[in-house]
Amino acid sequence: MKTVILDVRTPADSMADFTRAWKTGKPEKAARISFATPELLWQVLTAKRWELLKALCGAGPVSIREAARRVGRDVKAVHGDVTALLNAGVLDRTEDGRIEFPFEAVKVEFLLRAA
Numbered sequence: 001m002k003t004v005i006l007d008v009r010t011p012a013d014s015m016a017d018f019t020r021a022w023k024t025g026k027p028e029k030a031a032r033i034s035f036a037t038p039e040l041l042w043q044v045l046t047a048k049r050w051e052l053l054k055a056l057c058g059a060g061p062v063s064i065r066e067a068a069r070r071v072g073r074d075v076k077a078v079h080g081d082v083t084a085l086l087n088a089g090v091l092d093r094t095e096d097g098r099i100e101f102p103f104e105a106v107k108v109e110f111l112l113r114a115a
């Protein structure tokens with residue numbers, strides 16, 4: 001199963017992992033999309049966008065119209081959410097213009113610490 005980890009990490013931690021993978025030639029076990037703060041993660045992954053990701057998970061490339069049909073929302077609203085998820089690197093756009101969430105599972109990781 002192709003899984004992506006959505007997490008909260010500092011840019012330095014993300015770069016350290018990238019550098020290690022570059023030097024060793026060994027990729028990470030799972031794909032990872034990192035956000036600098038929990039607030040940024042939740043700003044990008046709103047409830048409607050999370051619903052959209054669930055509908056696209058493992059679905060392969062689809063049109064925005066098809067994505068809107070799957071979540072029962074209007075195309076214009078879904079287009080705005082797709083744009084935000086594309087800009088954040090969460091969704092991909094295929095050569096023929098369709099959108100894709102190329103994963104079958106999502107794991108969200110972040111740690112909440114006492115102030």
